Amino acid sequence: MTQTQEQIRETPLETVDLRHEFADLGIGAVLDQLDSELIGLKPVKTRIREIASLLLVERIRQKMALATTFPTLHMSFTGNPGTGKTTVALRMAGILHRLGFVRRGHVISVTRDDLVGQYIGHTAPKTKEILKKAMGGVLFIDEAYYLYRPENERDYGQEAIEILLQVMEQQREDLVVILAGYGDRMEKFFQSNPGFRSRIAHHIDFPDYSDAELLWIAELMLQQQNYRFSPEAREAFIRYIAARKVQPLFSNARSIRNALDRIRLRQANRIVAKLDRTLSADDVMSIEAGDVLASRVFTKGAGAAGEGR
Amino acid sequence: MRMTQGCFSFLPDLTDEQIAAQVQYCLDKGWAVNIEFTDDPHPRNTYWEMWGLPMFDLRDAAGIMKELADCRRVYGDRYVRISGFDSSHGWESVRISFIVNRPREEPGFRLDRQESVGRNIRYSTHAYAATRPEGERYADQ
Numbered sequence: 001m002t003q004t005q006e007q008i009r010e011t012p013l014e015t016v017d018l019r020h021e022f023a024d025l026g027i028g029a030v031l032d033q034l035d036s037e038l039i040g041l042k043p044v045k046t047r048i049r050e051i052a053s054l055l056l057v058e059r060i061r062q063k064m065a066l067a068t069t070f071p072t073l074h075m076s077f078t079g080n081p082g083t084g085k086t087t088v089a090l091r092m093a094g095i096l097h098r099l100g101f102v103r104r105g106h107v108i109s110v111t112r113d114d115l116v117g118q119y120i121g122h123t124a125p126k127t128k129e130i131l132k133k134a135m136g137g138v139l140f141i142d143e144a145y146y147l148y149r150p151e152n153e154r155d156y157g158q159e160a161i162e163i164l165l166q167v168m169e170q171q172r173e174d175l176v177v178i179l180a181g182y183g184d185r186m187e188k189f190f191q192s193n194p195g196f197r198s199r200i201a202h203h204i205d206f207p208d209y210s211d212a213e214l215l216w217i218a219e220l221m222l223q224q225q226n227y228r229f230s231p232e233a234r235e236a237f238i239r240y241i242a243a244r245k246v247q248p249l250f251s252n253a254r255s256i257r258n259a260l261d262r263i264r265l266r267q268a269n270r271i272v273a274k275l276d277r278t279l280s281a282d283d284v285m286s287i288e289a290g291d292v293l294a295s296r297v298f299t300k301g302a303g304a305a306g307e308g309r
Numbered sequence: 310m311r312m313t314q315g316c317f318s319f320l321p322d323l324t325d326e327q328i329a330a331q332v333q334y335c336l337d338k339g340w341a342v343n344i345e346f347t348d349d350p351h352p353r354n355t356y357w358e359m360w361g362l363p364m365f366d367l368r369d370a371a372g373i374m375k376e377l378a379d380c381r382r383v384y385g386d387r388y389v390r391i392s393g394f395d396s397s398h399g400w401e402s403v404r405i406s407f408i409v410n411r412p413r414e415e416p417g418f419r420l421d422r423q424e425s426v427g428r429n430i431r432y433s434t435h436a437y438a439a440t441r442p443e444g445e446r447y448a449d450q
């Protein structure tokens with residue numbers, strides 16, 4: 001009896017209603033959300049749509065009993081700091097989960113220190129512990145090139161790399177690995193670790209944001225926190241972006257987030273400085289030009305140090 | 310004689326797929342999952358050894374199934390069980406425990422009867438396997 005039931009279940013489908021399949025999985029919604037919540041990143045969004053389509057078709061092929069092997073889904077995200085790699089990795093996990101290519105859809109985000117130990121015999125259990133946690137989801141390894149230290153031939157990173165490579169090959173159905181880091185260093189890393197390159201199916205490059213995109217990102221972030229620029233403050237922030245960009249340690253959207261945090265601090269200071277008055281919602285939501293212009297970014301020339309105050 | 314202990318032990322041995330489903334159930338409940346092994350099959354033997362540490366904060370059974378495979382590779386000739394420990398207040402105890410590996414041949418138990426004062430009888434069970442030293446009990450299988 002069970003035999004016939006199994007036969008029925010395993011009978012390949014001959015036709016699949018594509019729209020139905022697409023709607024059923026709800027990936028349209030995830031992709032639209034990606035479009036609306038993330039500013040810019042055109043090439044990234046295009047690649048993610050392509051991957052989603054590929055996986056949708058793969059899923060349908062599986063239902064028709066056409067696919068032979070589980071697709072390789074490991075990815076590498078390259079780009080400068082603050083270009084949205086971590087953010088997109090989180091979304092990617094959601095997409096893979098909806099399409100049924102990872103079972104749980106959580107993301108475990110790690111760096112070298114989480115994987116590599118301090119003494120002999122420390123690395124393997126550490127790496128395996130992380131892998132166990134990531135099973136059924138996505139393992140996101142930030143700045144992956146730090147795993148490999150060619151200058152030190154007894155570096156324990158190599159041990160972690162070997163365990164990772166083995167799991168990436170043998171447990172493709174249990175875990176998707178996303179490596180992230182800056183483009184040139186990732187390139188070098190792949191050159192010295194061809195095993196990684198051959199196991200990675202999708203390389204996605206994250207471009208820097210333009211000034212206009214950075215302004216949009218700022219306005220989106222403010223809106224999410226129920227703040228807004230006054231027209232003069234907006235003008236001032238446009239100048240802020242131009243000035244900040246040419247200073248060292250600029251990290252795209254993250255610098256914007258940090259700048260907004262400091263601007264909110266100055267706004268609060270300004271408000272509290274005059275205690276004898278009644279405040280409207282408008283007063284506490286509004287960022288004024290002065291809040292922006294007090295930044296040290298305007299007084300320092302190009303080339304001065306650090307995340308300016 | 311087939312040893313029966315814990316959950317499901319009157320059923321046929323669980324397949325790996327069934328074990329994974331039970332482990333997933335434990336994880337979904339937030340229980341810590343343990344792998345233990347022994348070659349002393351006595352029902353009152355509470356000194357099973359742990360394979361690694363208790364596993365918690367995991368989302369998916371795959372990692373535990375990998376550990377089980379590793380444990381079987383080393384101790385495939387012994388009893389292995391999986392248990393789920395619930396640390397939540399008021400429970401703080403093992404909620405499930407089931408056998409996931411057993412020796413190929415299980416010689417079973419001898420029942421000793423000791424006549425004592427009056428017409429009382431004291432019983433004790435003695436595992437035939439336990440006459441041999443630990444580690445060698447099922448070695449020739």
Ligand SMILES: Nc1ncnc2c1ncn2[C@@H]1O[C@H](COP(=O)(O)OP(=O)(O)OP(=O)(O)O)[C@@H](O)[C@H]1O
Pocket residue numbers: 037038039040041079080081082083084085086087088142217220251253254257
């Ligand atoms: N396109 C975007 N639209 C809106 N917010 C963004 C966008 N890209 C990045 N951000 C925001 O910028 C911040 C930094 O992004 P994220 O952490 O993803 O960058 P990253 O590329 O991982 O940086 P790093 O390489 O330094 O780790 C986050 O707070 C994120 O919400």
Ligand SMILES: [Mg+2]
Pocket residue numbers: 085086087142
């Ligand atoms: Mg990041």
